[in-house]
Amino acid sequence: MTEVYSFDPLIIKTPYEITYKHSYGKTTKFFTSLSDGKLMATRCDHCKQTFLPPRSDCPYCLRETKWVQISGKGRIHTFTTLYFSGEKFLKDLPFQLVYVELEGVDTLFLTRLKTKDMKKVKVGMKIKMKISRDPEWRSSDIWAEPDE
Amino acid sequence: MPRKVAVVAGGLSYFSKARRDKTQEELAAEAARMALFDNDINLSKDDIDGTIVSYFSDHFENQLLFGSIIQDYLGFNPKPSVRIEGGGATGGLAVRDAYAHVASGLLDVAMVIGFEKMSEVNTAKGNEFIALASDTDWDFPIGGFYSGYYALMAKRHMEEFGTTEEQMAMVAVKNRNNAQHNKFAQTNPKMNPYAMKDGGKITVDDVLKSPYVAFPLKRLDICLMSDGAAVMILASEEKAKKITDTPIWITGTGAGTDAMRAGDRPRTLSGVPMLPHEKKEWYKELEYPGVHSFRAGRESARQAYKMAGITNPLKQLDLIELHDAYTSSEIQTYEDLGLTKYGQGGKLIEEGVTALDGDLPVNPSGGLIGAMHAVGATGVMQGVEMFWQLQGVAGKFHGSDKTQIKNAERGLIHSHAGTGTYVTATIMER
Numbered sequence: 004m005t006e007v008y009s010f011d012p013l014i015i016k017t018p019y020e021i022t023y024k025h026s027y028g029k030t031t032k033f034f035t036s037l038s039d040g041k042l043m044a045t046r047c048d049h050c051k052q053t054f055l056p057p058r059s060d061c062p063y064c065l066r067e068t069k070w071v072q073i074s075g076k077g078r079i080h081t082f083t084t085l086y087f088s089g090e091k092f093l094k095d096l097p098f099q100l101v102y103v104e105l106e107g108v109d110t111l112f113l114t115r116l117k118t119k120d121m122k123k124v125k126v127g128m129k130i131k132m133k134i135s136r137d138p139e140w141r142s143s144d145i146w147a148e149p150d151e
Numbered sequence: 152m153p154r155k156v157a158v159v160a161g162g163l164s165y166f167s168k169a170r171r172d173k174t175q176e177e178l179a180a181e182a183a184r185m186a187l188f189d190n191d192i193n194l195s196k197d198d199i200d201g202t203i204v205s206y207f208s209d210h211f212e213n214q215l216l217f218g219s220i221i222q223d224y225l226g227f228n229p230k231p232s233v234r235i236e237g238g239g240a241t242g243g244l245a246v247r248d249a250y251a252h253v254a255s256g257l258l259d260v261a262m263v264i265g266f267e268k269m270s271e272v273n274t275a276k277g278n279e280f281i282a283l284a285s286d287t288d289w290d291f292p293i294g295g296f297y298s299g300y301y302a303l304m305a306k307r308h309m310e311e312f313g314t315t316e317e318q319m320a321m322v323a324v325k326n327r328n329n330a331q332h333n334k335f336a337q338t339n340p341k342m343n344p345y346a347m348k349d350g351g352k353i354t355v356d357d358v359l360k361s362p363y364v365a366f367p368l369k370r371l372d373i374c375l376m377s378d379g380a381a382v383m384i385l386a387s388e389e390k391a392k393k394i395t396d397t398p399i400w401i402t403g404t405g406a407g408t409d410a411m412r413a414g415d416r417p418r419t420l421s422g423v424p425m426l427p428h429e430k431k432e433w434y435k436e437l438e439y440p441g442v443h444s445f446r447a448g449r450e451s452a453r454q455a456y457k458m459a460g461i462t463n464p465l466k467q468l469d470l471i472e473l474h475d476a477y478t479s480s481e482i483q484t485y486e487d488l489g490l491t492k493y494g495q496g497g498k499l500i501e502e503g504v505t506a507l508d509g510d511l512p513v514n515p516s517g518g519l520i521g522a523m524h525a526v527g528a529t530g531v532m533q534g535v536e537m538f539w540q541l542q543g544v545a546g547k548f549h550g551s552d553k554t555q556i557k558n559a560e561r562g563l564i565h566s567h568a569g570t571g572t573y574v575t576a577t578i579m580e581r
């Protein structure tokens with residue numbers, strides 16, 4: 004039965020749900036490598052650029068890239084603490100997001116920072132990437148922690 | 152050679168958190184009626200040769216092909232129409248597209264119809280829909296959403312250049328308080344019957360004490376989410392001169408782009424696309440664009456200035472309507488537009504340069520923070536505002552003379568999407 008929110012003006016409630024079958028295509032290897040404890044990025048030898056998130060094709064020259072393993076160590080480039088979010092993540096609040104400069108990677112990588120002391124977080128702080136043992140097959144399967 | 156193109160009319164709806172009294176197409180009609188009947192023009196609806204329809208998301212109404220509903224509802228069938236979408240820059244891209252349609256000779260008289268109705272889902276869901284305009288494989292699944300992305304960029308700007316939360320708060324105060332003289336503005340309960348009840352003037356202290364949404368951004372640093380519509384009418388030189396005695400010419404337009412994920416932008420030294428008044432050595436040490444600046448904004452300005460013959464924007468522009476999605480992004484954009492050196496944007500607001508009575512007022516309308524952000528309408532609203540300002544009739548439309556910039560001859564409208572993924576800059580002149 005249609006749920007009515009108001010009669011003047013007439014406002015009805017209409018729910019909508021959908022499930023996508025989403026392919027990661029050639030970047031599948033990033034997610035499958037995580038189960039072996041490996042963090043993989045892609046590299047264009049021609050342009051000498053390493054990408055994370057991985058790109059299968061180099062945006063600079065459009066040659067195909069190759070997979071390279073990275074250490075997952077790095078530093079915080081910038082951070083934020085969220086006190087509000089999209090509907091899906093309201094339950095996680097507050098949490099921190101960081102752009103990290105990772106060893107051997109030319110792009111900045113956006114990820115969650117998980118730390119006991121959010122107040123101590125600073126630009127330039129050392130971090131290391133962690134891999135979930137319980138994969139959801141999303142980018143949230145990896146995150147940064149302080150590297151003390 | 153492209154033909155000369157003028158803006159000849161503009162119209163706005165009242166903006167509101169929720170215009171439940173009207174459907175989206177009824178809001179578009181409200182703005183279109185004002186464009187046709189409240190401007191001093193010799194033009195009838197039948198003189199419009201085609202439309203450019205500007206809206207961002209199919210999700211807010213769960214209706215695809217809404218452009219067709221608009222074209223039908225406003226009675227323009229069977230004339231040509233196209234829907235333009237480019238995130239937050241949808242409106243700016245639509246104005247640019249209308250310019251191209253008229254300049255090329257495809258249309259003689261074109262109507263740009265911008266609108267969005269964001270209130271039919273709750274605010275958290277609305278934020279989620281907007282977050283779907285970020286990378287949904289990588290940035291969204293970790294809890295990313297736009298205030299978070301802009302907070303990260305703002306924090307880096309602070310770290311790199313020493314920009315402060317107080318300077319950001321000054322932007323919020325300027326724009327919110329300008330909006331108190333604009334009857335269309337969502338934060339203006341004295342003049343807009345559909346305004347938010349807790350609108351009105353604010354102080355720097357109010358902004359600093361408002362709760363953090365995403366450090367360093369607080370609730371009052373962040374733009375509105377609105378229902379509403381905006382309509383512009385553009386015409387070729389020949390037609391424009393018959394329609395009005397005071398056509399406002401579009402003399403330059405530029406568009407730039409950047410990576411969907413801001414982290415993918417290059418971090419090179421001296422990578423700044425230079426403007427005519429700038430010197431290479433200013434930026435020798437600057438990693439650019441990084442996440443502190445909007446390369447797309449710089450690129451759009453560079454093209455628009457070149458086309459309009461502008462060599463010193465601070466001196467040659469009389470006002471700007473700027474896409475202030477966040478107070479921080481207004482400061483960042485001052486630099487991209489070359490109003491000051493990279494890193495000095497915070498000082499520009501502090502010195503009052505962009506105030507209503509400053510050398511180069513920015514957002515006399517109140518912008519996205521004070522007036523509205525009904526995404527597809529936003530860039531078109533800027534065009535309407537600039538048109539009224541340059542015609543000298545802003546006071547009449549706003550219901551207050553305070554916002555009219557005296558003797559304004561040339562202005563820039565700036566429309567911006569994503570984390571700076573699409574940006575347009577358009578120059579309008581009397």
Ligand SMILES: [Zn+2]
Pocket residue numbers: 047049050051061062063064065066
């Ligand atoms: Zn390459």
